[in-house]
Amino acid sequence: MRITADDLDALALGSVFLATGGGGDPYIPKLITARALAEYGPAPIIAPADLPDDAFVCALGSVGAPTVSLELLPSIDEASGTLDAFEAHLGRKIDAVAAFEIGGGNSLIPLLAAAARGIPMIDGDGMARALPEAQMMTYAMQGISPTPSVAYDYQGNIAHFDCSDPLEYESVIRQHAVDNGGMITTAEHPMSGAECKAAIIPGTLSFALKLGRLLGDNRGPVNVLVEPLERVFENTIYGACRLVYSGKVGAKTSRVVGGYDVGEAVIESLESDQEPLTITIKNEYLLAQVGAQIIASVPDLIVIVDAETSMPINAERLRYGQRVAVFVIGAPQVYKTASALEVVGPRYFGFEHDYRPFQ
C-alpha cells in the first residue's frame, strides 16, 4: 500500500473524526505533506505484521500547541531533520516510522518523513484516536521506554532526552516545547520490529483513510451517514459505533475539574421533552452525559459531526446554534485494562467516576 496526494483529503478527514474534537486543524500539515509527496513520490505503508522482528523503528510526531503552528509554520525539514538527528544519536538507521496518534497533524508528520526518506510508515499508531499526553500511547503502556529521544525545534536545534518514566518524560518534553517556540518535533520510543508489533494499535492509518473516504462520499444530511458509519466500525479494533444524540449546540461554559480548565458544550435536543446532552472538553471531547447519567467517557471516542454536512467538528470550531449529531465509538480493547485505564481513564482526567465501556 502507498499513500499519494489524492489520499490526503480523505486521510485528514478520517483523522479529524478519530481525533474526537482535538488535534488541531489539519490544513497546514496537509499542505506540506502534499508538497512532500509531490517532491518525493508516494509514501510506502507497511502493515505491522510485515515488519521484520529485527527492524529498527521509532515514533515520530509533534509536541506543543497547534495554535502556535499557525504562525511558526512547519516544514518538511523538521520531520526528516528529526529522523537524521535520532539516527545520529543512536548510531542506527531507522527502518520504519510510526505515528503517535491519529489526529490533525500527527497522523501526517510520519507520512511526510516516510515519503522524504523513502522508508515505510507503519499502518498503526499509539492511540487509535487523539489524546493529549505522551504516557497515553500504547508504546509507553507496553513498557517501551520513551527515550533515548530527540527533539528538533524550528531553528533546527536538537535536544536529547534520557528518561525512562513516561509520566516524567511527558512533563519534560512538554516544557521543552514551551521553551522552544511552542512546537517541536520529536522522535522517540525506539523499538524493534517485534516490540512494535506487540505495542502498536494496528491498521488505524488505513482505517482513517477508509473512514475519510466514507465521510467524503456521504457528505450531506447525517441520517444518510449513520448506517454506513456503524457498518464501517464493525469488526475493527474499535467497539461499536452508535448515534447517541442529535440536537443543536446551546450554551458553552467552562469550569475547573481536577486542576484543569475544562470546557462544556450543551447539545439541546430538537424534541422539547428530551434532556440536553452535555459534552465535557479538555482539548478532546472526554465525557458525554444526560443529566447525571453518563452516556460515554474517555477512552471511548466521542465525536461530533455537523448534522447537515456530516463533517466532524473540532472543539475550537464548535459554535452556538450548529445542528450536530453525536456519535460514540467503543474504545479499542487495549485501553480497557486496569493499567491502561490508570492513564487514559476518566479519573486521570479529574472526573469522579470509573470507566464503564459504552454499550
Place this chain on the structure above:
Amino acid sequence: MRIGIDVGGTHTDAALLQGDTLLAATKASTSADVVSGITAAFDHILEKSGVAAGDIECVMIGTTQFTNAVVERRELAKTAAIRIGLPSGKGLRPFTDWPQDIAEAIGGMDFMIRGGTLYDGAELAPLDEDAIDQAIAKIGASPVRQIAISAAFAPLNSNPEEWVARKIKARMPDALVTCSHTIGGLGLLERENAAILNAALLPFAERVVASFELALKRRGIACPLFISQNDGTLMGAKFVQSFPALTFASGPTNSLRGAWKLTGREDALVVDIGGTTSDIGVLQSGFPRESYNIVDVGGVRTNFRMPDILAIGVGGGSVVAEDGHSIGPHSVGHYLKEEARIFGGEQLTLTDIAVATDALELGDASKVADLDPALVEAARSTMQNMLDEAIDRMRPGGRKLPVILVGGGAALVTEKLTAATETIIPKNSGTANAIGAAIAQIGGEAEQMVSYKDVPRSEAMAKVEAEAKRSAVLAGAAAETLKVVDVDEAPVPYMEKGAMRLRVKVVGELASLGGVT
C-alpha cells in the same frame, strides 16, 4: 445632515438622515459608471427632501467594488510578497494554495527572509538585513510597486514588519505597502493572503476613492467622506486607500446596522431578504456578531473578521416546486420582471405566492388567481419553515429574540415567525443598507497572545485595550467617546496553563462630527 450610500452590484441605495430622522431614501440601478450612479442618487434625495448640497456634513459610502474585483479577478495589481519568518515555514511560500488564475494575476514575486517573533515574544531569528536589501533591489528593478509584508507572530510584535516597511519607503518612495499585522489576526498564511489581496487592490482603491470624491465635487458637496467596513464602523477616504480589503463584507454589515437604526433593537436577529437569498445575521449590542471561521474570498483563504451570516436560498425570485413543498435554491434573480407569472412569465416564484396571498401588490394578480389554494398555502408555510429553521440556527445561546426583516423581499413574510419573540418589518426596510452606511461609527481592535502567569489579566487586558484605542483614534475616532464593545479571550490548547489569545475591540464617534450618530 448626512447621506449614506450603498453601491451594490445591482442597486445603488441612498438615505439622507438628520440626527435619527430619515428625511429621504432612494433606490436605483447601479450604473456601469459609478460616478453618475452616485450623482443621480444625490440629485434624487436632495430634490425629494429640498435640502441644499451645502447642508450635507458627511457622506458615508458602502461598496462591494473591492469584493467584486477579487471575485472577478480584475483591477488587481501585481504584488510582491515579503515574508519574515525563516528558518520556519520553508515549505510553504507565499501564494501557496491560491487558485491559479488569481495567483497568476497577482503573484510571481515572493521572498522569504530570516526574522520574526515567537509566541512568547522572544526573537524567532535576527532580522536578515542583507536579504531585505536584496529583495528591495530586485523589486525596485521590476515594474511591481505593490508590496505585502508578513512576519511570524506579527500581531504580537509588529516591529519586524514596520522596520521592513520603513526601509522600502526610504528606498522606493512610490511603493504601496501593506503590513499583515494591520489587517489580520493570528494565522500567518491567512493573514499574509489578506495582506497580499489588500496590496493588490491599492491602485484600484485610489481610483475608487477618486471617483467618489469626484461625485461629491460635481454636486458641490464639500464634506468629509467615509467608507464603511466589515465590522460596521467607518474608515476615512484616506484610510480606505490603504485598506480596501476591509470593505469585503460591508454590504451585509450595513443591512444589520440599518436594521438596528430603524428599530432601536440592540439584540435581535436580522433577516435581509433579497432576490435570491435571505441573509441572516445577529445584532449584539447593536453590532453584527462576527464569525470565527476562515473566510474564503474569491478562492483565497483569509482570516478577516466578517459578520456571521447564514445565507439560505429564499428570496423574491426563488422558484417554487409544483407541489409547493420545496423552494429554491434556483432563483430567476434579476429576470423576475420577465420570468415570474405575475409579469407574464412561466416560472412560479415566491413573489407570485406573495401576490396570490394578497401580501403584495405587484404585476398582474389575475395571472396567479387560478393557483390551487393548497399549493399557495404549502409554499407559504414551506418558506416560513425554512426561515424559522435558519433563524433558530443563528440564535445566540438558544435565546429567543425579536426578528427584524429588511431588504426588498421583507413583504414575503406574512405571518409571525415562530422562532422569534416578535417579527418586525420597519418602515423603509428596503433601504436598510444605505441607512446602515449612514450611521456607522469608528472602531479599532488589537489582538495578542499573553500568558497570565507572567502578566496579570487586568494588566494584559489594559495593554490590549490601549492598543485598540490607539488604532481607533488613528482611524478618526474621538478618544473620549471610545467604548469596549467586545473582548474575546481564548485559551491556547496544549500549552501551559494561562496562555491566552486576547482580543479587544473598541468603538467610538467620529472625531470630526462628535455625536452625529
